[in-house]
Amino acid sequence: MLARLGRIAARGRYAVLAVWAGIALCGAVFGGTVYDRTQPLDDLRPGAPSTVAQARLDALTPTGEQVVAVLSGRNFFATDLVDQATRVMFEIRAIPGVVKVTDPYTAGSSQISTDSESSLVVVELSPELSDDEALAAADKVRAALHRIDVPEVLVGGKLLAERDFGDQAIADAALGESVALVVLCGALVVMLGGLASGSLPLGAALATVAATLLALTGLAGVTGVSEYTVNVVTLLGLGLAVDYSLLIVARFREERAADPRAPIPDLLARTVATAGRAVLVSGLAVGVALSGLFVFADPLLAAMALGGALVVLLATATGLTLVPALIAVAHRRVPAPGTRTWVWRRPARRGPGLLARSAAFAQRRPAAVALAVSAALLTLGVPLLHLNLADSDARSLPASSEARQAYEAYEQHFAAKYPQPVPVVIEAAATDPAVRSLLARIRALPGVTDVDLRENVPPQSVVAEVELPGPAAGERTQQLVRDLRALDTTVPVLVAGPAAQLVDAKDATGDRLPVALAVVVAATALLLFLLTGSLVVPVKALLMNLLTMVATLGVLVAVFQWGWGSGLLGFTPWGALDLTTPLLLFVFIFGLSMDYEVFLLARIREEWARRGGGSRAANDQAVLAGITATGPVVTAAAVSIGIVFLGFALGELIAVKEIGVGMAVAVLLDVTVVRGLLLPAVMSLLGRANWWPARGTALPTGTAPPTTPATAPPTPPRPRRAQPATAASATRPPRSP
Template sequence: MLYWLRQRLGRLRPEEAAVLALLGRWTATHRMWVLAGWSVITLAGAILGGAVYDRTQSVDSLRPDAESMVAQSRIDRLDPQGERIVAVIAGRDFNAMALVDSATRVMFDIRAIPGVASVTDAYTAGSSQVAADDQSSLVVVELRPKLSDDEALAVADQVAAALRRIDAPRVLVGGELLAERTFGEQAVKDAAIGESIALVVLCGVLTVVLGGLIVGSLPLAAALAAVAATLLALSGLAEAMPVSEYAVNVVTLLGLGLAVDYSLLILARFREEREAAPGAPVAELLAATTATAGRAVLVSGLTVGAALAGLFVFAEPLLAAMALGGAVVVGMATVIGLTLVPALIAVAHRRIPPPRGARTRPSAGSSRRPAPGRPGLLARLAAFSQRRPAAVALTVTAGLLLLASPLFQITLANSDARSLPAATEERLAYEAVERDFATWAAQPVTVLIEAGATEPPVRALLQQLRDLTGEKELDLRSDLPGDVTVVDLRPAGPASGEPAQRLVRDLRALDMPVPLLVGGPAAELIDARESTAARLPIAVAVIVVATGLLLVALTGSVVVPVKAICMNILTLLATLGVLVAVFQWGWGSALLGFEPWGALDITTPLLLFVFIFGLSMDYEVFLLARIKEEWDRRTANGRIDNDRAVLAGITATGPVVTTAAVALGIVFLGFALGELIAVKEIGVGMTVAVLLDVTVVRGLLLPSVMSLLGAANWWRPAAPAIRSRP
């Protein structure tokens, strides 16, 4: 199998090189048509792509067949309940006459608003929802269940406006419905700010690094086209499946980064080919560029796409939408790298300066290669690590494992209003409710029993539930069909806290003669964790096998892919460890401008696993493609020198990888400056991963391990013997 794969995909055969060269030559010759086509797509994306934000919606993080989702769906049909608006009236003694009069009038006004189903408060409903210090009280307004999302939001705005008329120093209005809308609006704002900051800073950095405004703007033009085309594609995708604001942010970030990466690789190889063959027609230079660097772009795109296929395996609606959107983005960035970027180079090639410090010199054979100038950062790190490979490999591995050690204390939870900015009213309302009114307002653990409450097994079960939670924490719902029983249990602590999770596990462990389903936030969190644990091995297998085979195809080696996968896993573990310390423990939270809520979003490790694995392979492909090229060139001349091939490959490709890493870090930092903690986790995580991967892993660990392995790096199974027929 490996031999067949190598023969089919590994070495760039003449006809395969010809296809890629033909693409580069055709793109250069028809550059104005290519630019016109991408201009139309970019313009359409700029005009129509923004509509995706109007089509986004809240997407469930669980599959419909999860037990908690089945229970909730069944309960919604039996006993539909509307959205709830919660408000905390604070800052004045509950019994103050002016407050009592004002709040009483407002409560009756709210009941008169069309679409309001009920109002529960301590002024007119006789509830005891008053804080222990008598300085605040809780109001819960339930809307009618048949309202559409837009209708519910319109009613919620009327309710909120009425509540704010109460004569109190502070009225905090929140609830899941309002929090979700604020999350979406903040996601759009963060995306706009993040992209703007990233593009402006990128323009300056690339102009300085690449040596001019024109050449520095080429990767930006590709990035803008990628973002516009991505938004256009996601807008169409939103017609077929639900897409969340969060997914748009994350997927756009990925497309922006990949487009810059691929542009820099193509641009660097073009400058090298031009230095090696001064005076050659630009079409021939681009043909040589796409035949070499274009192959790396193609393999990299396939590798990142394979990682996203692993994300699709989870089959959760949110992750599936991200995986599908991400696959579209990766495909778009790859096509841009192979078509738009060569066309831009063909138009602006006279304004592209040579690499700094480069000198032309003839190489062996008929081809010419540029003599390297001063070695770059990666080349210097590689030379250092090759002088003492064992010590460097051991030290770097130990350091990465140390960074990963906080993972032993990781806590994963579903994001709620606490992922909003600290000053957001919905988050302040949520925190006030959790602090002072958790007993009254917390969402319960809900038990659905497929039998009537009067049947002996159900009566016995109800007694067991009373023993577990106490009589006061058990509410038996009325007005339901006689063949079903629904019970709400209110354990101590937050709705998805450890006591609630323990209760869910105890309930599901009961041996009952009647069907029983458990729902509620705690049950949803448990289902999400169990689904992740069950599907993670499958996803890992898909990603590892697919990327491993692609690296076998690229290098012809079995050892190099295994080494690359192990190094990527080290990068991932170290990054997640840093995220636990920052976002769960709060280290450096003041510097990053957020308040930690004691957990990571449950989707963050999965998304980072896929994105980090894919982008790490991105840089691995860039380096290995050139290292393999140097190895093949040396072995063809009868010189077997693994260390020199590795160092030469890193020296040639190191500058573009370093520049791409800096550019990508800027992109991700732009998103890390956003206000949403869930998006900030991805931005910070990707920044840490890119910087660790390019400096520590690719600069030190990769060359040291390849030096230790020597010629064994390139081992592959022997070709099967072919017996001639008699």
């Protein structure tokens, strides 16, 4: 079937190109509107305890968004400052939509720093305002506060921070995609030996991204999609499209070199039957990995899974249809490897590539290499023992963001003295003896400094605000949430607030992670079994992917949590990783690692079957031949996708930067260390056991045999007859003029 698809794409190339051009044009015109439809998404499922508690709290005592400001740099008691600030506070009260102003100038609050150089102002907006109305009112409040004559006025709050996050996500996407595409274009031209050939993967990538934006626009009309989702999904689509395109182009050049007289439709039929099968299995593997996000059942990860499934489908479709059609049109402009062109001034010298040399080294010392590489990867993963996960807040914004600066100023000057209380909803009347007993026990909990009861609460409920010094979602506050929920009481108790949300997110992740792992591992192992006919190969692949994952997360902890190299990467660490980063990296690293695993194993399986299997020597020869044949395209794909991820690492949002850097590190480790050293070493150690229970005497169903063995000598060209450039002719030294 795949061979037929390749032949159809070649013969109907202009029709295929017209369809994809129409899709890309619609994506370019309408896809950009996806950012107008994005919205912040919760990272908790609707039924989470803190979500239920917050909904009940909003029903009992509706509160609107808050604007928080820290005024610093002048003594609070300066007469002219007090007079000026007092006038501004009354002006703010008169702004439509403002319902309450808490400040030390007019409201009698004592929210002043210990050195009297900073004061805290909290402005509450009406809960009846729409999002746009609330933002307009917040902007007026901010403008008024900035009129106060102090050296530093920092205005923030959740509402303004979310808008800054959305604006920065759009800017980061534009910068990341632009830089990645420019650098990627240059790299592809160099790697493929010409502008036309280098444009083939780039054209597929642009079509995939445009189609993805169009698909996300449609998805946003059905379910919530965040700016973060758009950024990460387009990044993934760009990388996958380039990977799949390179594999198809490389296999086409190989087929053409082996049979230069064959018609182009026949060559593309063979190409898609072999490399296309690897693309299809790889796409299924990445899609399966992304499906694991559905297990967590929260809006943010569900949107990421849906968007990821769409982009994988589109990248696979471009690889199987658009790329063969582009090759059919421009095949004369696709030089054989090493051919002298304006890019390659000299024919390449014969010799194995980097991965082939690494594999040969590993096969000579398989036990030592396997042990050393495994130990090195585990060592890189040691920082993972100190992993700290938290929900991204204003600290994930760039250090230049005013909302982040306001948050940090609050934490520095007021968090310890005026902590954000933990709201507790008690579903019983305040006169109930059980409520009085419960409140007494809450006051006795470790670290609690005060318990206040909110006013204007319906008589059959109580809202208590429990104060504990420290950050709103710090470790001590999280422990307080657990202690509150563990209290033995006869009345229902609900706990809300940032710490409760973080506790619920961590608990949900811990509860559902084993299920997600089981889904991803089982489905991926099945795909690898169908590809190779072996039960051992899938287990080995999963273990190697796990090593890559552990090492990558260890590097991320050192960089983003501890701050190693933060100056070089241009960010200020905030002492934690975003809670979703390990989950997203797990599915992305797992999927892309399977990409390269499938690329290599598909060819190794062909070589093993061609040799008939049966001996350790045949196994080692098949591994080396497969890596030798596929190594260059895997290296090129890794360089390309590394460029894509590093392009997004240039952005300012730390959560997106974590994904970009994490994926670049994972690709680097996976291709150079895991695929170049660990894979051939382990396969050499296992020998024939690699292919158990398959005998290895036949290719998997539907796979075309290689036209010419990878290790066979090249067919010499016929004398005095013009032929297309082949790998054999390209390696002959040029004649002297």
